[in-house]
Amino acid sequence: MTTLTGTGGLIRLILRRDRVRIPVWFGLVAMLVIGIASSVAGAYPTEEARLAVLHTTNGDPTQLMMIGPIYDSSAAGLAVWRVRGQAALLIALASLFLVIRSTRAEEEAGRSELLGSTVVGRHAALTAALTVAFAANLVTALVVALGLMGQGLPARGSLVMGLSVAAAGWVFAALAGLTAQLTDSSRTAAGIAATAMGVLYAVRATADVEKSSWVAWLSPFGWTQHMRPFAGDHLWPLLPVIGLISLLVAGAYRISARRDLGAGILPPRLGPADAAPGLRTSLALAWRLQRGTLLAWTVAFTAFGAGLGGVARSAAEQLNASEALRGLIERMGGGGRPADGFFAFVIYLMSQVITVYAIQATLRLRAEETSGRAEIILTGPVGRLRWAGGHLAIVAAGSGIVLAGLGLGMGLVHGLSTGDLGGEISQLLGASLTRLPSVLVLAAISALVYGLLPRLAAIIAYTALALCLVLEFAVELLHADPSILKVSPFAQTPGLPVAELTVTPLILLAVIATGLTAVGLAALHRRDLG
Amino acid sequence: MSNMISVSGLIKTFGRTRALDGLDLTVRAGEVHGFLGPNGAGKSTTIRVLLGLLRQDSGTARLLDGDPWRDATTLHRRLAYVPGDVTLWPTLSGGEAIDLLGRMRGGLAPQRRAELLDRFELDPRKKGRTYSKGNRQKVALVAALSSDADLLILDEPTSGLDPLMEAVFQESIQEERRKGRTVLLSSHILAEVEALCDRVSIIRHGRTVETGTLTELRHLTSTSITAELAGPVPQLAGSAGVHDLWTQGNRLRCRVDGDALDTLLRELVKVGVRSLVSQPPTLEEMFLRHYEDDPSGTGATGKHAAVQR
Ligand SMILES: Nc1ncnc2c1ncn2[C@@H]1O[C@H](COP(=O)(O)OP(=O)(O)OP(=O)(O)O)[C@@H](O)[C@H]1O
Ligand SMILES: [Mg+2]
Numbered sequence: 001m002t003t004l005t006g007t008g009g010l011i012r013l014i015l016r017r018d019r020v021r022i023p024v025w026f027g028l029v030a031m032l033v034i035g036i037a038s039s040v041a042g043a044y045p046t047e048e049a050r051l052a053v054l055h056t057t058n059g060d061p062t063q064l065m066m067i068g069p070i071y072d073s074s075a076a077g078l079a080v081w082r083v084r085g086q087a088a089l090l091i092a093l094a095s096l097f098l099v100i101r102s103t104r105a106e107e108e109a110g111r112s113e114l115l116g117s118t119v120v121g122r123h124a125a126l127t128a129a130l131t132v133a134f135a136a137n138l139v140t141a142l143v144v145a146l147g148l149m150g151q152g153l154p155a156r157g158s159l160v161m162g163l164s165v166a167a168a169g170w171v172f173a174a175l176a177g178l179t180a181q182l183t184d185s186s187r188t189a190a191g192i193a194a195t196a197m198g199v200l201y202a203v204r205a206t207a208d209v210e211k212s213s214w215v216a217w218l219s220p221f222g223w224t225q226h227m228r229p230f231a232g233d234h235l236w237p238l239l240p241v242i243g244l245i246s247l248l249v250a251g252a253y254r255i256s257a258r259r260d261l262g263a264g265i266l267p268p269r270l271g272p273a274d275a276a277p278g279l280r281t282s283l284a285l286a287w288r289l290q291r292g293t294l295l296a297w298t299v300a301f302t303a304f305g306a307g308l309g310g311v312a313r314s315a316a317e318q319l320n321a322s323e324a325l326r327g328l329i330e331r332m333g334g335g336g337r338p339a340d341g342f343f344a345f346v347i348y349l350m351s352q353v354i355t356v357y358a359i360q361a362t363l364r365l366r367a368e369e370t371s372g373r374a375e376i377i378l379t380g381p382v383g384r385l386r387w388a389g390g391h392l393a394i395v396a397a398g399s400g401i402v403l404a405g406l407g408l409g410m411g412l413v414h415g416l417s418t419g420d421l422g423g424e425i426s427q428l429l430g431a432s433l434t435r436l437p438s439v440l441v442l443a444a445i446s447a448l449v450y451g452l453l454p455r456l457a458a459i460i461a462y463t464a465l466a467l468c469l470v471l472e473f474a475v476e477l478l479h480a481d482p483s484i485l486k487v488s489p490f491a492q493t494p495g496l497p498v499a500e501l502t503v504t505p506l507i508l509l510a511v512i513a514t515g516l517t518a519v520g521l522a523a524l525h526r527r528d529l530g
Numbered sequence: 531m532s533n534m535i536s537v538s539g540l541i542k543t544f545g546r547t548r549a550l551d552g553l554d555l556t557v558r559a560g561e562v563h564g565f566l567g568p569n570g571a572g573k574s575t576t577i578r579v580l581l582g583l584l585r586q587d588s589g590t591a592r593l594l595d596g597d598p599w600r601d602a603t604t605l606h607r608r609l610a611y612v613p614g615d616v617t618l619w620p621t622l623s624g625g626e627a628i629d630l631l632g633r634m635r636g637g638l639a640p641q642r643r644a645e646l647l648d649r650f651e652l653d654p655r656k657k658g659r660t661y662s663k664g665n666r667q668k669v670a671l672v673a674a675l676s677s678d679a680d681l682l683i684l685d686e687p688t689s690g691l692d693p694l695m696e697a698v699f700q701e702s703i704q705e706e707r708r709k710g711r712t713v714l715l716s717s718h719i720l721a722e723v724e725a726l727c728d729r730v731s732i733i734r735h736g737r738t739v740e741t742g743t744l745t746e747l748r749h750l751t752s753t754s755i756t757a758e759l760a761g762p763v764p765q766l767a768g769s770a771g772v773h774d775l776w777t778q779g780n781r782l783r784c785r786v787d788g789d790a791l792d793t794l795l796r797e798l799v800k801v802g803v804r805s806l807v808s809q810p811p812t813l814e815e816m817f818l819r820h821y822e823d824d825p826s827g828t829g830a831t832g833k834h835a836a837v838q839r
Contacts, residue, residue: 108659184659185620270655271623279626280633289619372617376670379581379611380634383603529583 003257006120010128014102022132025094026140033087033165034147037079041151050078057081061311062345065205072231076153080161080229088168088221089201091140095133095173096193102129103177105186126177126256130249133173141166154230161229167241171220172197174248181255191296198300202307209311220244282382283390289368290361290391294398297357298405301350305409308346309428312339312414339418343410343428344498351435352469352490354402358443359461361395365450366457375530384525392447392517399439407432431496437509438489442468444516451523533592534559534681534712535580540589542575542736549575551736552589557714562707564723564730565716568821572736573716574614577685580714581611594681607635610674614686614716616666618658624669625654631673638676646672649698664690675702682706682713688722700725720813732820740820744813751811751819752785755794760802769794780804 015022044050054070057063067085071077103125141162148158172193179192200219207216216222223237278284365388368374377387410432411425418424446461453460468488474480485491489512492505535557542550550572557563565573578584580593582602591598596605618627625647632638647654650668661669667690674682688699696719703713703726717723723730724744732740732747740747752773763777771790776783786794798806811819 271621271626271657273623273625273654275626275629275633279630282634285619285630288622292621372613372615373619375581375583375613376611376616376631377634378583378602379606379609380631381603381607382634526585528585530578 003121003123007124030143040079041075064208068208076230091169092172095169096176099176104180137166137169157230164224164227174245177252286390302405302409305406309410309413344495358399362446403432440513441489444513448516448520451520561728562713564727567733609681610679612670612687616670620659749788756807758804
């Protein structure tokens, strides 16, 4: 088939270009699964301890929502449950970005044009990207299986676990292959695919909280979960996975066959011939560039907050039965209503997810610089500090807006169900917004590395966030001293609405964020650009 | 102020690459100054130092009587820049980008903008990501030309333009020159340089190898001579300034440096000249000589011959 000519060469190109990224992303997933599996056995050595975890977890709506139920009280069953959510989301993201980067992003950059004029068929890029992504997931599955078997776990269960992780990756690789054909922008293509991923994960979460099995079948995350490694070892949920992948891939090829190189099927629209009167400063431009992303995050988290507000009531009822959760609430600062404990916990978790927005928006500076667009602004009468400061001001305000959306959504829906609308909204809005300083510390770290080590900015910034998350694991599973959590800015913030509001840590975090940003800007002021 | 740009002994290294190695450049007020050199010679690097994007390791650079690094923001009010590879914001239309850049400098004349859009046949409603390379270049050109900057810094501004637009560009730059604006124009298009530039600087390996008007540079380069003499060709091989000598009976062909021309002609006239064709160096020959690694011309053979033909 001539449309596939050159696929082999492109595969080699992708493997060469991503020779670090692919092993890091996919290796991380495999390490996560294998590492957690080995530590769970140590953390809960007795059947008794594990049964206790099983009972509290399966009765705890926050856990059901985040990960889902535990199916088996063996150490393996617990380990599978503990990593299921993170592993699936992480490998889905890795596959999604891998495919978009090798298809639409290349096309957008005009490199496909260079290749397309040589002997490369029109489906070659898509085929190469999907091949690499599918293979990377398969290898991850095998590594996971071998790693689990190496710990003496049953072979069949280990393989099913590996496949259930890879299945999530396959589905989202195929989905990304499709969205990459739809629009002419790689950001939009990744955005659509990632949004779909979030929605489908939320569908799974709803199904597990509401214990509704038919809803679970609406989401691929539900399918992979029902493969139940070490607790039945089902392979048949791979059938709907394969069915969906076939549909997505067929769709992608159909569109790829019809559209022009560089174009999507959503037609490009004309813009205005003149700029609106407000578009006259670098700050106005920064707002214009950032507002779409901010809007998407705000809408998503307001909706997510509303969903959390909706389950809070039934969560609260179940919480009364859960001793472990009462322990957690006490750790976060004392009594209060059970619903408050639920909110304190989810706000804590969600603030870390919202930090991804803050980091991404900060790193926009780097994207502007490497693309050469910053140069166009900075060769006008605009100083570097003003240019970067404009973007950072939007990051700070934007993070506050997304957090406010989360609190507002929770307060609105929860308030409607308790009858105290005003009270709930102000309480949950406040609780969300107290998380702003800790989010901004991570944004400030990104600004710092952008100034000092621009090439490593993304890696270091996301690693810092990942470290905060890993500490949580370390405390929970390795029984590390909880005091190590103190280095995480997220653990420094009082866990409202359960804990008392103390202003000192918030001021301290704000000062740290300001200081880090100032050092980053000073470094930017002194270094070469471009 | 007679010099808009004065650079001397500029050095800039990137890791182990020495991009600029003692570069000198002087651009006088009101002139169009051509900035030439082979790929990787350091033209864009020099321009980026002048724009305050890069900081030099040593040497001095003055721009509009200011320090391009320290006074960047104030100096940028008085200059406009067009990069060789323009990237625009994917979601902004070309018109929006032009307005934004103009307004940041304190506003632009709507008439001038409309006239330039018309002249460059640019549709300002298209989004940044849907423009072709040439059209992105035009967006930057319209933004720069519709500003009232004293100094235009153009880094290969026409590398994506079609010949028709190239002509429009040249016409526009001539206009700017008449208005008294100063232009630093880096270019690989020799016809453009010949048509526009008052003076040129040629750089190689981060150093300035030649600077002057085109006439001055021509003089430094050799003329090709074809002659038929009345008698046998005299002994010329080895004479200073004579290269690529070919003789056959009474006929000869050679190249001769500008300052050796007089001596050679005297030798030929002694024998008697039947016919003589003298060809001044073409622009290409002139530049190739400066671009090549051995600028003395003595070792030049194959490539020159190819160009001469
Ligand atoms: N940011 C950078 N990092 C490392 N090396 C660089 C960087 N920018 C330029 N160089 C190197 O400096 C040298 C000069 O490059 P420059 O872009 O100034 O050349 P140029 O004269 O503009 O060439 P061209 O005609 O191809 O545009 C080249 O060897 C280039 O590889
Ligand atoms: Mg250049």
